[in-house]
Amino acid sequence: MDTERIQTDTLHGIGASPGIVMGRAYHIDRAEVRIFYHYLLDESRVDNEVKRFMDAAEWIKEELRKAKESIPAELKDHVYVLDTHMLILSDHNFFDAVIEQIRIGHINAEWAVKKTVTKIQESFKKIEDDYLRERVLDIGQVGQRLLRVLLGSPSGSLKDIADKVIIVAHDLTPEDMTQIKANRVQGIVTDIGGRTSHMAIMAQSLEIPAVVGLRQASEVIVTGDHLILDGGAGLVIINPDADTIQRYQERKARFELYQEHVHGQSRLPAVTRDGQEISIMANLEMISEAAAALDYGAEGVGLYRTEYHYLASAKLPREDELFENYREVVESMKPRPVIIRTLDVGGDKVAGYMEMKPEANPVLGLRAIRFCLREPEIFKTQLRAILRASNYGWVKILFPMISSVSEMRAVKDIYHQVCQEMDRQQIPFDKNISLGIMIEIPSAVIMADALAKEVEFFSIGSNDLIQYTMAIDRVNEYVAHMYKPFHPAILRMLHQLVKTSEQAGIKLSICGEMAGDPMCLPILLGLGITDLSMNAFSIPIIKQIIRETSFTESKEFFKRIFKCETSGQVNTLVFEHMSRILSRDLMNQIFNHPGSGDQSPQ
């Protein structure tokens, strides 16, 4: 190889399947093909174009049939993806439509395929249900496949790969994935795709490390380049130097060893070096996550989000449905507590049947508790379901987006009405349920002393609290970089809340993303917060960091960062502090943790 062009470079993408591998790149040409419009002046060419299209479709169907027959056992669950591609190819909405385009429009087969695919994609965009829209199929991939065959460049098949390689491609189809032999392909690198794309899920099933969404990897990397792929961190290093290779080899070995250790320890309690026990709970959205939460050693559910049932249905869920769902969660966690948060819809989360008028500023509009107070019947139905479930375990109720004392009193009025109604109907429920509020609006922090008299506990919703404090819309690409948990304003705000809560003697916990972010942990412990609730997969590593940390030292550390005036200073101090107190193994693990250091969203 020409040594002149060897250049070290690091690409950042999305970690789609974890693990570290090193190897040679093998480039598969899957770039979007460029096609041209031809008007068919000669009538006789129309039949010819139709035939070309039909032959191409038939050829691909045959390839798909072969792929289906030889699908590896690990991918049997995904065979339906091949079926969907076959179904599209023979679907009259596609097949007949392309032929009609050629005949009526007098256009070449390529252009007809492109037009038809675009039309179908448009019709999918009209699907109202977000969840469904994301799960419709990738007709674009079928189109690209057809175009490549039509242009006579079916391009390299993955079947022919003989050496151990890391595959680099613009995109890989499910069919490509079925041809991957796990003992040959060490890793996968693609320009497009996300953590939940078919390709990513199939890579996870095959246990092949993968980084996706690298944008231009397939343009930069050529066959033969030496690559280090880190599927946890979403990194690809091209032609690393000897030092980097050495470092990664060590890191890989230690990472694998350490991961086993940390997961093995996860069920044990999290106690700091100086004996402070920290309570670790899990945030849940679906019942199916409860088992993983227990596996990872969650001491309860610190936040059960209840939106899913409302957003995934075509109509308002009935009380019985909600009750069954809540009961199942409560029973599965018994005797541990489950904190159920009442409906937090509105803003960007709206179900079709809710008929909400478009708002100029939805996140400042009719959402969460504001919506529930405006629709008391919906609210009461949910409260009844929660109360009924409380008879089967330990339930606490959390109200989102509380901004004032009078709002909380209005909530309690409705709550007490529901309790009385249930008493009259002699429906059993826990009479001593703790009520709490999310602290996610700055006015709630300012009024915390008064709010503390109304409820039994506070839970910090750090994502919204940061958004509302800094006036930053996290999903707005122009300002998202200004969203910073390490901003001194946030530290002061949290500090004030902790002090007020201590004085009022009210229990304070945190359930926002900060709770599961390793880099935020020294700050939270330094503030004196000892109850954390996070995504289940963050629990093992957070517990391990706690075990290597001293509670007293964290408090001393916090005094230092409290004097900082910029988030950059805080950042530097936090990094120094963690590098000093934590073992090297653990620091490596932290940087391999998806979502770690998500201070600046991607």
Add this chain to the structure above:
Amino acid sequence: MADNPEQLEINKRLEVMNKVGLHARAAAKIALKSKEFKSQIIISKDGVSADGRSILDILTLNCPKGTYLEIRAKGEDAREVIEALTQLFHDKFEEE
């Protein structure tokens, strides 16, 4: 076709009961199942009709959990069609 006295026509209302609704996997199962029969199979929602053999048609119907669909099978094996599809809907497309 419809005026052929030999031809059977059966209608049935079915509810989408799986958690995620009719997404690609479930729609593929319906289309594949429908292809096993000779009858014409029409699936409709709020007056919009889809061909039971067309995965694209079924997906564009936009059916989250809780949607009710009208299934119409016309042909000599209409009874078997309805039985098979009822089973598929009832089993939540073998997803849960």
